Amino acid sequence: MGxxxxxxxxxxxxxxxxxxxxxxxxxxxTSRSGAMVEIGAHNVLNFASNDYLGLASDPRLVQAATxxxxxxxxxxxxxxxxxxxxxxxxxxxxxxxxWKRTExxxxxxxxxxxxxxxxxxxxGRPDVIVQDEYNHNCLQxxxxxxxxxxxxxxxxxxxxxxxxxxxxRAQHRRCLIATETLFSMDGDCCPLPEILDxxxxxNSMVLVDEAHANGVFGQNGAGWVQATNCQGRPLIQxxxxxxxxxxxxxxxxxxxxxxxxxxxxxxxWIYSTGLSIPDTAAAAMAVAIVQGEPQRQERLWGNIHxxxxxxxxxxxxxxxPVASPIICLPLRDAATAQELEPQLLAAGVFxxxxxxxxxxSSRLRLSAMATHTPHHIQELVAIxxxxxxxxxxx
Ligand SMILES: *Cc1c(COP(=O)(O)O)cnc(C)c1O
Numbered sequence: 001m002g003x004x005x006x007x008x009x010x011x012x013x014x015x016x017x018x019x020x021x022x023x024x025x026x027x028x029x030t031s032r033s034g035a036m037v038e039i040g041a042h043n044v045l046n047f048a049s050n051d052y053l054g055l056a057s058d059p060r061l062v063q064a065a066t067x068x069x070x071x072x073x074x075x076x077x078x079x080x081x082x083x084x085x086x087x088x089x090x091x092x093x094x095x096x097x098x099w100k101r102t103e104x105x106x107x108x109x110x111x112x113x114x115x116x117x118x119x120x121x122x123x124g125r126p127d128v129i130v131q132d133e134y135n136h137n138c139l140q141x142x143x144x145x146x147x148x149x150x151x152x153x154x155x156x157x158x159x160x161x162x163x164x165x166x167x168x169r170a171q172h173r174r175c176l177i178a179t180e181t182l183f184s185m186d187g188d189c190c191p192l193p194e195i196l197d198x199x200x201x202x203n204s205m206v207l208v209d210e211a212h213a214n215g216v217f218g219q220n221g222a223g224w225v226q227a228t229n230c231q232g233r234p235l236i237q238x239x240x241x242x243x244x245x246x247x248x249x250x251x252x253x254x255x256x257x258x259x260x261x262x263x264x265x266x267x268x269w270i271y272s273t274g275l276s277i278p279d280t281a282a283a284a285m286a287v288a289i290v291q292g293e294p295q296r297q298e299r300l301w302g303n304i305h306x307x308x309x310x311x312x313x314x315x316x317x318x319x320x321p322v323a324s325p326i327i328c329l330p331l332r333d334a335a336t337a338q339e340l341e342p343q344l345l346a347a348g349v350f351x352x353x354x355x356x357x358x359x360x361s362s363r364l365r366l367s368a369m370a371t372h373t374p375h376h377i378q379e380l381v382a383i384x385x386x387x388x389x390x391x392x393x394x
Contacts, residue, residue, distance in 0.1 A: 021334040021355065022334070023338075027039050027350070032057040033046070033051055033056040033057050034046065034054065034371060035054070035369055035371040035372045035373065037049075037350060039345060039350060042345065042346075043348075044345060044349060045348055045350065045376055045379060045383075046350050047349065047350065047367055047380060048351050048352045048365075048367065049367060050242070050244070050367060051244070052216055052243065052244040052368070053221075053246070053290065053297070053369070053370045054246075054296070054370050054371035055244065055245060055246030055286050055289060055290075056246035057246075058246060058289070061285050061289075062282075064282050064284070065247075065277075065279070066278070068088060068280070068281030069277055072088070075273070076273050076274030076275060076276060077273070078273060079269075079270060079271060080263075080269065080274045081263075084273055085274060086274065086280065088280045089107055089280055092107055092283055095284055096251050096253055099220065099222055099290075100222060100223070100225070100231070100253040101222070101226075101231045102237065102255070103254070104253070104255065104256045104258070104259035105251050106259045106263065106269065107250070107251050107275055107280070107283075108249060108251060108252070108269055109248075109250070109268075109273060109274065110240070110248070110249060110250050111138070111211050111238070111239065111249070111250035112138040112250065113138075113250060113268035113272060114238050114239075114240065114250030114268070114269075115138035115142055115209055115238050115250070116138050116141060116142040116145065116268050117142075117262070117266035117267050117268030117269050118142070118207065118252050118262060119139060119143060119145075119207065120145050120146045120266065120268075121261065121265040121266040122146075123174055124146060124148060125147045126174075127146075127148040127149075127172050127174040127175065128148055128149045128150070128151070128172040128174075128175050128176075129150040129176045129177075130152075130161060130164050130165060130168070130176075130178075131143060131150065131151075131176075131177065131179065132153060132155055132156065133152040133153065133155050134155045134180070135178060135179065135180055136184060136209060138209075139178050139209060143178070148172075149168075149172070155183075155186070156190055156191060158191055158194045158198070161177070161198060165198060165202040165204065166202075169203070169204065174204075175202065175204035175205065176204065177195060177199055177204050177206045178206075178207045178208075178209075179192075179195065179207075179209070180209045180211070180212070181208050181212075181217075182211075182212040182213040182324055182326065183212075183326075184211065184326065185326075185328070185358065186319060186328060187319070187320045188322040188324070189224055189322060189324065190208070190224070192208065192225065192230050193229070193230060196233050196234075205236060206236065207235075208235065208236070209238050210223040210224060210225065210237060210238065210239035211238075211239055212324075212325075213227075213239075214239050214240075214243065214245060214290075215244025215297065216244060216297070221290040221296075223237075223239070225237055234255075235254065236252065236258060237253040238250065238251070238252050238253075239251055244286075245287065246282065246286050247279050247282040248275070248276070248279040248282075248283070249275040249279050249283055296370045297370070299371075300325060300369065300370040303369070303370065304323055304325055304327070304368045305323065306374060307327060307366070307368050307372075307377050307381070308327060310377060311327070311329070314381050315385075316384060316385065316388075316391060317391050317393050325367050325369070326365065326367055327365075327367070327368065328354075328363040329364040329366070330362075330363050330391060330392040330394070331361075331391060331392055332362070332391070332392045333362060334355045334356060336362065336390050337355050337362040337364075337390075340387060344384075347383045347386065348383060349383050349384070351364055351365065351366050352364070352365040352367075353365070361392075364384075364390075366380070
């Protein structure tokens, strides 16, 4: 038995991906992040970034990270329980709790880990999870690892959620309803007040993932929970520091009891190294800037409306009627999607083409940023109009 044969399936699996048009290629960005970026030798319009407020290369974040590194080094050197707990972490957690108007907050090394570890800690075998079918992979995997019985309700469908609660809730010890607030691949938002009403009726916990909503919705960019007047209602708020906040890391915000429990039970917090010093310092700076500079959020929304209007005027189809920085154009099929990406890049547009199995149907995903100019948006729409045959008009 040769050792090589044991790995031959990898080559076959890759060939299968290729045939299904699921094979992807990495695009290397060679400049700073911004409204325009350099990819290879090309300077292209950047509509592929989650850096909604343009903070990822803000000089104040760079300076906060640099100063913190000079004072405290780079790595946190251990899990928070061991040697990795820093005053900077505490400062960031206090800042997050104030921003979110919760009793407490807990910082994780990634948003993915925050979701995964929180779901795993909150429910187990005797429990049930009812979640939106389009939830991010970290919530889906968290559900699997938790070993709770899991049901998915149709995307944003309150009636289906209620039906599932009605049928299944009573058979289980605890129930967790989980949803994203702004959906990352569709650009629409969950009906949060209605979900919370059902949760109360069926004695269930609610976990919301604000990864894409932070900095975008609500007063001070505090998110969809704030925008829908749900601050103060019993709720587990998860999010990250790596999108509008321009840094890295994740958090959970909620009651003191929740956070103290997670410190003792969330495996991705207990068994993972504390968030790095520069990431922590940059994130704390970003939390302050988001609240202190509402004009960034205003510019973002100006651009969102401008972009949607111009796309509609150009006769291009939009996937969601809801306005958000995530604007998707449906594509005919996966093969079209695969060909479109390099063609757009060559034409000067960097935008994400998302295909199954990540999403049910192929789409071009544009993300608006506060730092785009009207000229960037006009140019984008002109280029997208040249690829008219690729879109799915329904
Ligand atoms: C990006 C994202 C995450 C993961 O956050 P990271 O900080 O990148 O690990 C989690 N949930 C949702 C909905 C996301 O879009």
